[in-house]
């Protein structure tokens with residue numbers, strides 16, 4: 001694993017172009033498995049999770065090609081329905097392949113994804129819905145899971161919670177199911193809409209993404225040559241905007257969807273940042289670095305404040321004037337990174353799913369450890385603000401969701417470098 005060394009205290013300013021969304025490209029790559037042809041995806045982010053997904057597709061028999069942000073996947077000749085355990089373990093979200101492989105091959109063998117730093121992350125909703133569609137789920141020994149179905153049946157599914165992954169898995173499984181599948185209480189994230197658009201480009205009939213009720217009309221086969229452009233990454237955009245809000249300075253982000261980051265911008269405005277939205281996907285932020293505390297932020301499913309921005313906003317609030325309260329309603333254990341923020345001098349107390357952040361005058365550089373993707377991003381923001389040098393280990397977690405983070409931040413004035421340990 002490499003480390004990031006940050007000399008904090010600089011104001012940042014400049015332009016950042018937002019890459020394609022990790023949480024959009026992963027389900028779309030899973031969906032390429034449905035296509036008995038070649039899919040071309042543009043604006044794909046260069047991330048470790050994308051490389052892992054391409055390794056999984058190749059292990060299933062796909063021919064994949066990656067050239068910069070363009071990816072080609074030829075899934076016309078699948079040779080396996082077993083997702084290699086070593087790859088599935090490397091990326092928890094490999095479970096979103098389940099529905100696509102089951103629909104295309106009639107069975108799938110995958111290792112049960114373990115929990116991670118932010119929670120248990122069970123897949124009961126995924127499996128219950130697939131069983132409702134006629135699949136047989138066999139929890140084999142040694143943590144392997146076998147799901148099989150000669151022909152899935154379209155049906156009405158009601159999710160207990162608008163799970164992003166469960167919604168995506170059911171959408172994929174429903175593409176070749178008999179008749180119509182209706183998902184009630186579906187996730188409304190923009191990444192769901194991007195998946196719907198890609199499936200419709202392949203000739204499947206999917207409607208309702210973003211409304212909470214999604215309908216998928218099953219078809220017999222997909223033989224298409226779609227060219228699909230991945231939507232911008234709203235969490236990467238929010239992360240860099242939060243970083244400049246915290247350090248003070250001015251940032252122009254380009255290639256962003258304003259509506260996708262509306263709740264993030266709302267919170268940053270409440271801290272006192274000046275934010276403007278221009279046509280053509282340009283948003284600007286000005287900050288003097290002296291931020292207001294926020295009496296209450298609660299994370300919730302889209303279009304609420306995203307859980308994937310919770311660590312970054314907590315980090316930003318560690319130096320705000322006053323006491324802030326952040327409630328994490330989506331994952332049961334997503335405050336572990338605050339132990340690392342406390343090493344930098346942050347004053348945070350955790351009570352269950354609530355974090356109470358008392359603003360301090362300054363943070364002081366220290367050695368800290370990233371243990372998950374967004375917690376790692378929070379440590380970068382704190383390091384950029386702290387006086388002195390901060391050494392962040394576990395940068396592999398951060399590379400899963402942020403393209404060349406030290407290059408992007410150096411270009412806007414941050415004193416940050418990567419060292420291999």
Ligand code: EPZ
Nearest residue numbers: 023093121122123124125126163164165166308330331373
């Ligand atoms: C997706 O994870 C994202 N990952 C996560 O982003 C994001 O935090 C999450 O959605 C919520 O927005 C990808 O898209 C690859 P969920 P997912 O199913 O699908 C519980 C990041 O940092 N649940 O919406 O796994 C679950 O435990 C990552 O980019 C069940 O109980 O999230 C959680 O508490 C982190 N049973 C809640 O629902 C189930 O069967 C929301 O999970 C499924 C989920």
